[in-house]
Amino acid sequence: MINIMLNPALNKACGFINESLRSKKLLICIGAFNVEYLGRSSSSLSQGERLLIVKEDGSVIIHRSYGYKPVNWQPPRCRIKCSLEVEKIIILSERRKPKEFLRIVFDTMHAVLSASLTDSGRFVMGPTEDILCEILFSHPEYIEQGLRLVSREKALASGVADFTGVDEKGNFVIVEVKRHVAGVDSVKQLDQYLRAQSKPLRGILCAPSITKTGRVILMKKNLSFRKLNIKALSELITLRTIEETLDKHFDGSP
Amino acid sequence: MINIMLNPALNKACGFINESLRSKKLLICIGAFNVEYLGRSSSSLSQGERLLIVKEDGSVIIHRSYGYKPVNWQPPRCRIKCSLEVEKIIILSERRKPKEFLRIVFDTMHAVLSASLTDSGRFVMGPTEDILCEILFSHPEYIEQGLRLVSREKALASGVADFTGVDEKGNFVIVEVKRHVAGVDSVKQLDQYLRAQSKPLRGILCAPSITKTGRVILMKKNLSFRKLNIKALSELITLRTIEETLDKHFDGSP
DNA sequence: GCGCTTAGCCGCTCA
DNA sequence: TGAGCGGTTAAGCGC
Numbered sequence: 140m141i142n143i144m145l146n147p148a149l150n151k152a153c154g155f156i157n158e159s160l161r162s163k164k165l166l167i168c169i170g171a172f173n174v175e176y177l178g179r180s181s182s183s184l185s186q187g188e189r190l191l192i193v194k195e196d197g198s199v200i201i202h203r204s205y206g207y208k209p210v211n212w213q214p215p216r217c218r219i220k221c222s223l224e225v226e227k228i229i230i231l232s233e234r235r236k237p238k239e240f241l242r243i244v245f246d247t248m249h250a251v252l253s254a255s256l257t258d259s260g261r262f263v264m265g266p267t268e269d270i271l272c273e274i275l276f277s278h279p280e281y282i283e284q285g286l287r288l289v290s291r292e293k294a295l296a297s298g299v300a301d302f303t304g305v306d307e308k309g310n311f312v313i314v315e316v317k318r319h320v321a322g323v324d325s326v327k328q329l330d331q332y333l334r335a336q337s338k339p340l341r342g343i344l345c346a347p348s349i350t351k352t353g354r355v356i357l358m359k360k361n362l363s364f365r366k367l368n369i370k371a372l373s374e375l376i377t378l379r380t381i382e383e384t385l386d387k388h389f390d391g392s393p
Numbered sequence: 394m395i396n397i398m399l400n401p402a403l404n405k406a407c408g409f410i411n412e413s414l415r416s417k418k419l420l421i422c423i424g425a426f427n428v429e430y431l432g433r434s435s436s437s438l439s440q441g442e443r444l445l446i447v448k449e450d451g452s453v454i455i456h457r458s459y460g461y462k463p464v465n466w467q468p469p470r471c472r473i474k475c476s477l478e479v480e481k482i483i484i485l486s487e488r489r490k491p492k493e494f495l496r497i498v499f500d501t502m503h504a505v506l507s508a509s510l511t512d513s514g515r516f517v518m519g520p521t522e523d524i525l526c527e528i529l530f531s532h533p534e535y536i537e538q539g540l541r542l543v544s545r546e547k548a549l550a551s552g553v554a555d556f557t558g559v560d561e562k563g564n565f566v567i568v569e570v571k572r573h574v575a576g577v578d579s580v581k582q583l584d585q586y587l588r589a590q591s592k593p594l595r596g597i598l599c600a601p602s603i604t605k606t607g608r609v610i611l612m613k614k615n616l617s618f619r620k621l622n623i624k625a626l627s628e629l630i631t632l633r634t635i636e637e638t639l640d641k642h643f644d645g646s647p
Numbered sequence: 648g649c650g651c652t653t654a655g656c657c658g659c660t661c662a
Numbered sequence: 663t664g665a666g667c668g669g670t671t672a673a674g675c676g677c
Contacts, residue, residue, distance in 0.1 A: 180627065207463075249395050255458075257441070258457050267669090353650090
């Protein structure tokens with residue numbers, strides 16, 4: 140059910156907004172306003188025509204006419220108040236922790252709209268690093284011939300290694316998997332894991348590619364790099380398997 | 394100017410959307426649809442009632458009823474097409490680089506709205522230079538150990554220096570503060586102040602960072618650079634101070 | 648264009 | 663509560 144007012148008087152708009160907030164509906168306002176943000180940082184946006192969205196969970200989103208990212212926002216569970224002043228509507232949103240405020244002052248309201256959205260749809264994301272690990276765990280030959288993977292998500296002294304295992308020659312190895320280009324940070328991450336061990340182990344970094352500086356450090360530290368063909372790996376797994384993995388993570392959810 | 398249709402027939406909605414895309418307006422659609430994303434990753438969102446926003450710059454934003462982040466999106470400069478199929482409206486958005494697609498299939502349209510937003514407002518992030526100076530004036534140790542600041546906004550022969558003071562060793566200093574990366578211009582500005590003095594003084598440039606060429610000139614002119622941690626400095630202002638500021642701003646609010 | 652760093656990063660997990 | 667870490671991270675800047 141959708142309610143809407145076009146070019147409402149400010150007092151009417153204020154009533155409409157308060158009713159929408161009270162009944163926890165999606166609220167969309169188009170009008171001329173300015174915004175002040177105060178919290179971890181601060182910002183100030185002077186007057187202009189924009190789009191304000193307040194969701195039923197108390198999130199606030201402010202969009203200008205361009206860009207896909209909001210200019211200001213607040214996450215869910217904000218306390219939101221709307222009040223009428225002389226020739227102005229003031230919407231104040233308070234986030235509890237960290238303490239942050241958004242103050243929106245409307246001069247003009249072009250449209251207010253409220254709606255209840257019924258959405259039980261399911262959102263599924265493509266192969267994540269987690270799923271990639273799942274695949275590699277059942278196909279260690281894609282990392283190295285003769286490699287046996289022993290543990291997954293192994294908690295080490297200095298972080299959580301994707302895999303630990305034993306290579307063809309009986310050396311213990313730690314494996315770090317990246318879904319994207321491995322950079323200096325990835326190499327350092329793997330190196331950290333290794334340095335925190337008492338004995339020297341082999342380290343294998345698996346990624347679709349590696350940056351030049353990343354490779355330099357990797358070679359200096361005598362680590363191995365294994366190029367992953369993400370697409371080929373994805374094809375080792377059926378959609379069914381992905382859904383099973385998801386089910387494991389999101390267990391109870393419908 | 395705002396146009397709107399409530400519960401339009403799909404063919405009417407399709408016409409409305411195409412007209413909005415053609416004339417490069419902000420487009421808002423509320424309806425039941427599913428979304429497929431294909432690109433660097435992939436995702437699939439099954440049927441449900443949601444909010445679709447298409448901006449005049451070709452950005453696409455899809456929001457569910459909860460959360461402040463979009464479930465799917467595309468950045469500006471996407472090519473967007475809308476077509477009518479049997480009992481469905483299909484909106485396809487293509488991002489050129491990297492190649493990515495969003496396919497939105499509407500079963501039902503509850504509302505379509507288009508608007509032109511006029512927004513020449515200015516957005517300013519973080520503590521203003523003024524506030525930054527305020528903080529540094531009460532915490533000169535963040536500029537240099539043992540520094541005593543004597544004056545603020547001191548009018549000199551060739552401009553207004555942010556601070557003048559005396560360093561640990563008794564040298565007179567002029568301090569210039571920048572909120573953003575200091576460049577060649579900032580260095581020259583500080584140098585100007587110093588050259589206009591009869592005696593040679595020390596010059597300290599404070600900024601979160603400095604460009605390479607800026608640093609070269611700075612060193613050549615024998616000036617000091619002090620890296621500012623804007624975030625840490627901001628945190629020297631307590632929340633209490635923020636709340637006082639808010640109170641001042643929002644005075645009447647309950 | 649690559650590679651690196653920052654962000655009101657966000658959001659998740661786990662000690 | 664904090665640390666670690668992945669992200670369709672995005673976005674900026676230097677090389």
